[in-house]
Amino acid sequence: MEQNTNESTQSKRIISIDRFRGLCMFVMVISFFLGVFEDTFAKWAPIFEHGESGFQILPGIAFADIFAPMFIFVIGLTYVKSFKSREAKYGTKVAYFQIAIRYLGLMGIGALLNGFEDGWLDVFQGTAFKELDKNIKVFAVGFWIAIALVVLVLISRLFKSEKFKDIMSKTLRYFLAFMGLCVLYFIIVSTGEQVGSRFVADFQSNRYGGWIWDTLQNIGLAGLMALPFVKFDKWGKLVMVAITFAVMTIFVQNGGYQLVRAILEGGLFGGFSWAGILLLGSIFVEIKDEKIYWVLASLMLLISVVLIVAFEYTAVKRGCTPVYATFCASISAIVFAGIDALNKFTPKFALFTWWGGSSLLVYVVNYLACLIIGAILTVKEVSLPLWAGLLITVVGLCLYTVMNWLLYRKDKHIRL
Amino acid sequence: MEQVLTNSENLQENNIENLEIKKQTKRIKSIDRFRGFCVFAMLVFQFLKNFPSLGILSRLANHSLTEGIVILPGMTIADIIAPSFIFAIGLTYALSFNKWKNLYGLKNAYIHFVERGLSLIGIGGFLATCNKILDSFSGYKFNTVDIIFIVLSSIALAALVFKLVCLIPVLNNKIGKLSTNIFYIALSVLGFYNLVIAGIDFFALLNDINTSTYGYWVTLQNIGMACLVTLPLIQTKNWLRFLVASIIFVLYTVFHQIGNHQQLLDVVVHGGFLGGFGWGVMLIFDVIVADIYFKDKSKYISIVALFAGIGVWSTFYFGNINLGSCSPAFILTSVGLSGLLFYLFHLCDKLPHFKFDPLIWWGKNPLLMFLVEFFVIGLYSELVPDSILSGAPLWLAIIEGVVAVILLTLICYLLNKSKKSFSL
Numbered sequence: 001m002e003q004n005t006n007e008s009t010q011s012k013r014i015i016s017i018d019r020f021r022g023l024c025m026f027v028m029v030i031s032f033f034l035g036v037f038e039d040t041f042a043k044w045a046p047i048f049e050h051g052e053s054g055f056q057i058l059p060g061i062a063f064a065d066i067f068a069p070m071f072i073f074v075i076g077l078t079y080v081k082s083f084k085s086r087e088a089k090y091g092t093k094v095a096y097f098q099i100a101i102r103y104l105g106l107m108g109i110g111a112l113l114n115g116f117e118d119g120w121l122d123v124f125q126g127t128a129f130k131e132l133d134k135n136i137k138v139f140a141v142g143f144w145i146a147i148a149l150v151v152l153v154l155i156s157r158l159f160k161s162e163k164f165k166d167i168m169s170k171t172l173r174y175f176l177a178f179m180g181l182c183v184l185y186f187i188i189v190s191t192g193e194q195v196g197s198r199f200v201a202d203f204q205s206n207r208y209g210g211w212i213w214d215t216l217q218n219i220g221l222a223g224l225m226a227l228p229f230v231k232f233d234k235w236g237k238l239v240m241v242a243i244t245f246a247v248m249t250i251f252v253q254n255g256g257y258q259l260v261r262a263i264l265e266g267g268l269f270g271g272f273s274w275a276g277i278l279l280l281g282s283i284f285v286e287i288k289d290e291k292i293y294w295v296l297a298s299l300m301l302l303i304s305v306v307l308i309v310a311f312e313y314t315a316v317k318r319g320c321t322p323v324y325a326t327f328c329a330s331i332s333a334i335v336f337a338g339i340d341a342l343n344k345f346t347p348k349f350a351l352f353t354w355w356g357g358s359s360l361l362v363y364v365v366n367y368l369a370c371l372i373i374g375a376i377l378t379v380k381e382v383s384l385p386l387w388a389g390l391l392i393t394v395v396g397l398c399l400y401t402v403m404n405w406l407l408y409r410k411d412k413h414i415r416l
Numbered sequence: 417m418e419q420v421l422t423n424s425e426n427l428q429e430n431n432i433e434n435l436e437i438k439k440q441t442k443r444i445k446s447i448d449r450f451r452g453f454c455v456f457a458m459l460v461f462q463f464l465k466n467f468p469s470l471g472i473l474s475r476l477a478n479h480s481l482t483e484g485i486v487i488l489p490g491m492t493i494a495d496i497i498a499p500s501f502i503f504a505i506g507l508t509y510a511l512s513f514n515k516w517k518n519l520y521g522l523k524n525a526y527i528h529f530v531e532r533g534l535s536l537i538g539i540g541g542f543l544a545t546c547n548k549i550l551d552s553f554s555g556y557k558f559n560t561v562d563i564i565f566i567v568l569s570s571i572a573l574a575a576l577v578f579k580l581v582c583l584i585p586v587l588n589n590k591i592g593k594l595s596t597n598i599f600y601i602a603l604s605v606l607g608f609y610n611l612v613i614a615g616i617d618f619f620a621l622l623n624d625i626n627t628s629t630y631g632y633w634v635t636l637q638n639i640g641m642a643c644l645v646t647l648p649l650i651q652t653k654n655w656l657r658f659l660v661a662s663i664i665f666v667l668y669t670v671f672h673q674i675g676n677h678q679q680l681l682d683v684v685v686h687g688g689f690l691g692g693f694g695w696g697v698m699l700i701f702d703v704i705v706a707d708i709y710f711k712d713k714s715k716y717i718s719i720v721a722l723f724a725g726i727g728v729w730s731t732f733y734f735g736n737i738n739l740g741s742c743s744p745a746f747i748l749t750s751v752g753l754s755g756l757l758f759y760l761f762h763l764c765d766k767l768p769h770f771k772f773d774p775l776i777w778w779g780k781n782p783l784l785m786f787l788v789e790f791f792v793i794g795l796y797s798e799l800v801p802d803s804i805l806s807g808a809p810l811w812l813a814i815i816e817g818v819v820a821v822i823l824l825t826l827i828c829y830l831l832n833k834s835k836k837s838f839s840l
Contacts (some may be wrong), residue, residue: 058732218839292715298721305729310488 015286015353016340018076022340022356022404024071024241029366029400031064033393036374038390050317051127056310058315063316063323068215068265069277069328070335071359074223076281077336079223083230089328101177104252105225108179109360110216112146113367115139119211121375134210135186144181149175165309184216184224191268194259207343211263216267216276216363225275225283241276245322248272251350252314252321260319270320288340297337300330354404361407362400363412444508445776450761451504452779452828455593457497457791463820466797466805469814479739488728488749492737498635498686498739499534499698499750499755501782502642506702507709507758508524509643515649526647531600534643539783540636541610544788545603550798553743561630562614568606575599597705610637614689621680621688631682636786645696646703654704661700668694669744673734679786681741694742701751708757709762717759724752777828793820 034048041048046055047063054062085094119132119140121333132140149172156168178381190211196203229240248269262268281291288294304327307313315324354364373392384392407413461477468474475496478484484492516525543743545565550559559564575598582592610632617629645664649657671677671690681687687694701723709716727749731737737746797805808816 014759056732291712291718293474294718295721298725302721302725302728305447305725308486309731335572 004351014077016336016343017348018356019076019342019350019352020077020336020339020356020358021071021074022352022354023354023358024067024074025117026352026397027067027271028071029397030393031067031360032366033389033396036370036377037384037389037393039383041387051219058305059118059306059312060315060405061317061327065324066328066331067124067321068218070332071275072274072277073284073329073332073336075223075285075372076226076278078225079278080282080286093337096230099224099227099230100136100224101173102181103227104178104222105176105185105218106180106223106360107183107217107220108142108176108181109146109364110214110218111139111183111212112176113216113364113371114212115141115143116368117371119143124375125379133287135208137181139179142175143184146172146175146179151213151234164172166326180220183212184221184372187211187213187217187221187263187267189264192382194262194267198259199367211267212253212301213263213267217272221268221271222278225271226278229279232280233270234283237279237283241279242282244272244276245326247252249313249322252319252406257316257319257321260321264318266321273320273325276322277325277329277332281332284333284336284366285328293333293337297330297333300326301334304330347354353399354401354408357404357408358412358414362404366400368397430471445503446761447507448779449764449775450507450758450779451501451782452503452775453761454497454501455782455785456588456775458501458823459785459793459813460817460821461494462496462789463793463797464813464817467808467817468506468806469810469813470817473817483567488737489731490711490743491746491749495737495746496737496750496799498754500754501748502639503702503751503754504693504824505639505643506646506699507706509646509699509703510650510707513824516593522651529647530644530649531604531638533647534604534611535600536640537607537610537637537642538603538605538640539567539787540634541565541606541632542569542572543616543636544610544632545635545813546790550799551811559630560633564609565606565632566603567835568609572599572602572606573631575591587831593606607640610688613643615694617684618689618728621683625680625683631684633684633686633688635686638692641689641692641696642699646699649700650703654707657700657704661697661704664693664700665747669734669749670699672741672744678735678738678741678743682738686730686739687742691742694744694747698742698747698751701747702754704757705751709758713762716755720752720755721757722752723748726758727752774825774828777795777825777832779830781831785824785828788824793824 003281027368031048035045038045046053049055050062050064052060052062053062057063057066081097083099087096090098115136115138119129119136120143122139123129123284129137129140149168151173153165153168156165159165186208193203193205193207196205229237232240248256256269260266263270265274284293284297287296304315304323307323308315313323314321315327317324457477461473463478464470464473466474475483475485477497478490479494481490481492484494485498487493497547511528513525516528520528545562545571548556548558548562549566575595578595579592579599582595612634613630614637617631618634620627621629649660669688672681672694680690684691705716705719705723708719727737727745727747730745730748734745736745737743737749740745804812804816
C-alpha cells in the first residue's frame with residue numbers, strides 16, 4: 001500500500017469523480033451499519049436489502065443494488081488515466097504489470113477479510129481451526145501475515161532508508177497480489193465444480209471448500225478482465241462491451257442464469273458484466289464533455305428498461321446480468337453528469353470529496369469494524385434499541401468523516 | 417375550408433428571414449414525410465384491418481392487446497400512430513404560430529389558433545354526428561344534444577358548400593368570404609359545444625361510472641383539445657413549458673392513479689375530456705422536444721430516449737401503458753417513441769432524394785385525407801357486404817388494399833402537384 005503525497009495530485013484530481021466515489025462510499029458505509037443492526041433497523045430493511053427483499057426500482061433490482069455497480073463505474077472513470085500515467089512513467093509492460101498487481105491485490109484484500117470473517121470469527125465462536133475449509137484456512141493465516149506486513153510497512157516509515165520502505169511496501173503489495181492469485185484459482189475451481197455439477201448428476205466435488213467471493217474480489221476481477229482493453233479507443237471498448245453483453249445476455253436468457261447466480265455477484269461469469277461496467281465508466285469519462293455522452297447514457301437506459309420491463313429479461317445483481325449492468329451503468333452515467341455539473345460549487349464542508357479520497361481504507365476499516373460489532377452483538381445475543389443503533393451509526397460516520405478530512409487535508413490517499 | 421397557397425414571398429422580408437425560411441422548408445421535408453407516414457398508417461392500416469386474410473397486415477391497426485401487435489406492456493404498434501401524429505403537430509406548432517404572428521400580429525395569431533383548435537374539435541363533432549345519423553338507420557333515436565349537433569353541423573356544411581360554389585370565378589367573392597366566416601364560426605361553436613358536452617360526460621361518469629355518455633369524442637377532438645391546452649405556452653421558454661407540463665402531468669397522474677379513475681377515463685375514447693389534458697401535456701412535451709430538435713440533434717435524441725426510457729420504466733409503478741385512458745406511462749413513452757421514430761425520418765433526409773416521394777404527398781394534406789378516409793373508405797367499409805371485406809379471400813383483400821393505396825396516393829399526388837394544401 002502506498003501513500004500518495006504528491007503536491008500536484010489534488011489539483012489534478014477531477015472533483016466530480018472524488019465526489020461520486022465519496023457518495024458511493026458514504027451510502028455503502030451506511031448500508032453496512034444498517035445491515036449490522038438489521039434487527040434494530042428492521043423497518044428500514046427494504047432500503048438496504050438486496051434482491052427481491054429490497055425496495056424494487058425495477059423488477060429484480062432493489063434500490064441497494066445500484067450502488068456497487070456505481071462504485072465500479074467510478075473506478076472506470078479513473079482506470080485509463082491511471083494506466084496512462086503509469087505507462088508514461090514506467091513504460092507499457094510495467095503499467096500492465098502494476099495494474100494487474102493492483103487488482104490482484106484488491107482481490108487479495110477481499111479474500112483476507114473473508115479469511116477473518118469466515119475463519120477467525122468462527123474460531124472465536126468455538127469452531128476448531130482444523131474444521132475450516134481449506135481455502136478459508138489459507139486466507140485466515142494470510143490475514144495475520146498481511147497485518148504483520150502492514151505493521152512493518154508502518155514501522156518502515158519511521159526509518160530514513162528509502163530502500164527499506166520500498167522493500168516493505170512491495171512485499172505487502174506482492175503478498176496481497178499472491179492472495180489475489182489464490183482466490184482467483186479457488187474461484188476458477190469453484191466455477192468448474194458448479195459447471196460440473198450441472199452435467200453429472202452425482203458430481204459433488206468440493207475440493208477446497210465453497211466459493212469465497214465478495215465485493216473486493218469482484219472489483220479486482222473486473223479490473224483484471226478490463227485490462228486487455230485498456231488501450232482500446234472509446235469505440236473499440238464500446239464494441240467489446242456490446243459484444244460481451246450480447247453474448248452474456250444470450251447465455252443468461254437461455255438457462256445460463258442458473259449457473260451465473262450460483263456464486264455471489266456472478267463469480268467468474270459475473271466478472272464479464274462487472275468489467276463491462278468498469279469499461280463503460282472509462283468510456284463515459286472520455287466523452288464527458290461531448291454531446292454523445294447523453295445520447296449513449298439515455299439509449300442505454302432505454303434499451304435496458306425495455307428489455308427488463310417489456311421483455312422480462314433477468315435483471316439481478318446476484319449474477320450481474322448484462323441488462324442489470326447496462327441499466328446501472330446508464331444510471332451511474334446520469335448521476336455522474338449531475339455531479340459533474342456541480343463542479344463549480346465548492347463548499348468548505350466538502351463531505352463527499354473527502355470521502356472519495358481514500359475509499360479503500362474506509363472500506364477495509366469499516367468492514368472490520370462492522371464485523372467486530374456484529375460478532376459482539378451475536379455473541380451477546382442482544383438487539384440494540386433504535387437510538388443506540390442510530391447513535392453508533394452517526395458516530396461511525398463522523399469518525400470516518402474526520403479521518404477522511406485529515407487525509408484530504410494532508411493530501412494523502414491510501415491506495416494499492 | 418380555407419385554401420392556402422404556398423406563398424413564401426410574403427414571409428421573405430429580409431435576407432436573414434429568407435435564410436431562416438429556407439432552413440425551415442428543408443426541415444419540413446422530413447416532417448412532411450413523418451406526418452405522411454402517420455396519416456398513411458392511420459388510414460391504410462385502418463382499412464386493412466377489415467381483412468383478416470391479410471394476417472399480420474390486418475393486425476397492424478388493431479389496438480386490442482389480444483389481437484394487435486404488442487410492443488410494450490399494454491401498448492400495441494397501432495397505439496403509437498396517434499401520438500406520432502400529435503408529435504408531428506408539435507414539430508410545426510411553434511413555427512406555424514410564429515408565421516401567423518409575423519403575418520397578422522400576435523393577437524390575431526392567438527385568435528386563429530383558438531379557432532383552429534375549436535374547429536378541429538368541431539370537425540370531430542361533425543364526424544361523430546355523421547356516425548349518429550348512420551346509427552339512426554339502425555334504430556337509434558336522437559336526443560336533444562344530437563339535434564343541436566346536427567343543426568350546427570348542417571350550418572357548417574351549408575357554409576362549406578357555399579364556399580366551394582363561390583370558388584367558381586364568375587360568382588360574387590363577398591358571398592364566398594361570408595360563407596368562409598360562417599363556416600369557421602359554426603365549426604368553432606360546434607367545437608365549443610362539443611367541449612361542453614364532453615365535460616358533462618366526464619362529470620356524469622365521475623358521479624356514476626356506469627352512466628351512459630353522449631359519446632361525442634374521437635381522435636380529432638383529442639388533437640384539438642391538445643392544441644388548445646398547448647396554446648398558452650407556445651410563446652414561452654422551454655423551461656416554463658416544461659414546468660407547466662410537469663405540474664399538469666403530476667396532477668393528471670395523481671387523478672389517473674386514484675381509485676377507479678383509470679377505468680373512468682377508459683370509458684370515453686382516449687380518455688375523453690380529461691384525457692385531453694393528458695394529450696395536451698404530450699403535445700407540450702412534443703413542442704419542447706421539437707424546439708430542441710431544431711437546435712441540437714444530439715440533445716434531441718438523448719431527451720427522446722430518456723422520455724421513452726422513463727416512460728417504460730414508469731409502467732413498473734403506474735401500471736401498463738394504456739391508450740384508452742391516456743395513462744401517464746403512455747404519455748411519456750409516446751413522446752419518446754414518437755421522437756425516436758421521427759429521428760429515423762430525419763436520418764432519411766441524408767439519403768438521395770427522388771421525385772417519387774409518396775410520404776411527402778401524404779403529409780401535405782392530413783386533414784383532407786382524414787375526411788376522405790371517413791367518407792370514402794369508411795362508407796365503403798360500411799356498405800359493401802362482408803364477403804368482400806372480412807370474408808374476402810387473400811387475393812381479393814390484396815387487390816382491394818392495393819387499389820385503396822393507389823387511389824388515396826393518387827389524390828395526395830394530384831393535390832401536391834397542383835401545389836395546393838388544405839388546412840384550417
